[in-house]
Amino acid sequence: MRFKVLPDTLLGRTALVLVAALVGALGAALLTFANQRSEALAALGGRNAAERVASMVNLLESTAPEARRITLHNMDTPGFRAGWGVNPVVPENSDPDGLGAAVARHLGKHLEGHEIRVSIKPPPEPPPSEETGRRYSRGRGMMGGFGFVHGPALRISVRLVDDSWLNVMVPLEGGETMWQPRFLVLLLGVLAMVTGAALWAVRRAARPFATFAAAAERLGTDVAAPPLPEKGPREIRAAAHAFNVMQARIRRFVEDRTQMLAAISHDLRTPITRMRLRAEFVEDDGERAKMLADLEEMEHMIAATLAFARDDATREARRPVDVAALVQGLADDLGASYDGPERLVLPAGPLALKRLMANLLDNARKYGGNTRATLSETGSTVTVTVDDDGPGIPEAEFERVFAPFVRLEASRNRETGGTGLGLSVARAAARAHGGDITLSNRPEGGLRVTLTLPRPRN
Structure with missing residues (x-):
């Protein structure tokens, strides 16, 4: 140390x-x-x-x-x-x-x-x-x-x-020494008062830095957060103004991207609907079924892409959510085991948190077979681990699998694959709640997905 x-x-x-x-x-x-x-x-x-x-x-x-x-x-x-x-x-x-x-x-x-x-x-x-x-x-x-x-x-x-x-x-005598107890007490008292005033002034001067740190952290989870108040010394006002301008540009960029994707999604639904109607006239039952399945997958991909682009996790209002009941219910629905407390309440977006946990458990079930979910609490952090018995993932791919539309399973089969947005949506939702998702290979085999969420102080 x-x-x-x-x-x-x-x-x-x-x-x-x-x-x-x-x-x-x-x-x-x-x-x-x-x-x-x-x-x-x-x-x-x-x-x-x-x-x-x-x-x-x-x-x-x-x-x-x-x-x-x-x-x-x-x-x-x-x-x-x-x-x-x-x-x-x-x-x-x-x-x-x-x-x-x-x-x-x-x-x-x-x-x-x-x-x-x-x-x-x-x-x-x-x-x-x-x-x-x-x-x-x-x-x-x-x-x-x-x-x-x-x-x-x-x-x-x-x-x-x-x-x-x-x-x-x-x-030649120097006279009575000035280091008398009365003088020393007065000196120490003045020193203590001046030091206290200096510390108070330093704390007051450093307070805007804590405000900037909190605003930057809030911006990482909510681009629509209220702007910083532009008050204080000239340098602080200038920094707050620059931060607010940056936040406004990021918000406009996200809104423009969402509107563009929404427009594309709307425009694509029309030809897909026409193709679905035309597919009904195909006489070959097998070909008709394949065409309808492809069209359904396209609609699913468009809907998933639009939901990811909208970043609904940052827009949803926070309210108390029983994470233990949520994880246990999803584990039961997907055939996974659960280990953890009976009740653990966190302020969160209910739909975003449910989609997050469903994506993690569903990925583990598809690629790893047996799935186990564990919920624990340590200090100010809530941790959810999802373990499977699959082949795991090479360490070099740990970060790449979180990129949109990246799938390590190459078949694109709807039974084993998907749109490649599951982990991207899950991590976006986790980070919108101030947490994160990490991957690791278990020594005994299989993949471990670790979700950490902060628990606010009372």
């Missing part, structure tokens, strides 16, 4: 494409929003840090050097580490285009004439010598203990007017 990746229906495939496109577009939008949000938060944090650093520079430059340590200690927070020393923690500007450059430009507007260095790169390694370490830790070399903290951070060094440096580190 092969696993189907795509749904089998147009509705399912269209819905799958729409939902996939919706989820993909929403995912891309969320990723873009998350990235822009992170950049916006970082820019806002850098702007706030720049303004705070500018205020701190002004404060330190107006404060005596011996009091600067206490001032910085009071202003030092976990989210804003400040130190004052003789060396900068930022050796040079290393972010010419990013957040560091934006912070440097903002600081330059508030601190004109000051050397400003900004970087988001990791700080340099601490001095290795003990003497240098002592120099960093006393008085004006105080770094605040933050210069070597690892992690993403904005590092700012500003040269004061006395050539000392204010060093500031602001950790």
Whole structure:
């Protein structure tokens, strides 16, 4: 069993494409929003840090050097580490285009004439010598203990007017994550509503295809079916109009053919009647009987041909028919056996269905001897099988025998032959009811004719 990746229906495939496109577009939008949000938060944090650093520079430059340590200690927070020393923690500007450059430009507007260095790169390694370490830790070399903290951070060094440096580190945090339960519930709710609306729209858009399929199936059983309503979008109206034009042409073709055959039949009956009258004057009884029999066969062929051309099965009104009683009664009349339920009712054309079953049973009796009819029901299908004990039919001839006037029995004897329309009429009637007839050879010998008819759902 092969696993189907795509749904089998147009509705399912269209819905799958729409939902996939919706989820993909929403995912891309969320990723873009998350990235822009992170950049916006970082820019806002850098702007706030720049303004705070500018205020701190002004404060330190107006404060005596011996009091600067206490001032910085009071202003030092976990989210804003400040130190004052003789060396900068930022050796040079290393972010010419990013957040560091934006912070440097903002600081330059508030601190004109000051050397400003900004970087988001990791700080340099601490001095290795003990003497240098002592120099960093006393008085004006105080770094605040933050210069070597690892992690993403904005590092700012500003040269004061006395050539000392204010060093500031602001950790770069993305802020509170947007993937909160409330946000996810809202997101899933919106996604569900949009998906539902898309599925509804797709179902509504695909509805005309189901209408076309039903109309095409109805046309196969009734060319006089009512036309499709020409409404909806322009493409649907155009397709419905083309379908109605095609149906009208087919109906006119069938009607013209029927009228032509009816006219031919009417014209042929007149000379046949004259020939029948003349045959009565033939003195030889044997010849007279043969002539009358030939004339009767001609009349029978004309009547059968006209009935086949009229396609009465499609014109007959449908009403409940007890198929079990019909098949059993015909089997009894023709000397066949019956196996099946006592009652099985289907909506059908009574005369067409009776002619259909009579043709099948009569053919089996003529060519196959013993005949058995079996009626069964499986799900939404009713099946009638007609088995005989005859020689069967070559598989290559299974379809050809349904063509009009085709007979595999070549004698044209009225006792064993006929007009060659029996199976053609039977299949036409079966298909007019939405079913079909198939042939197969039985392994034990003989031919099996299988008639399937749909059973409408209640």
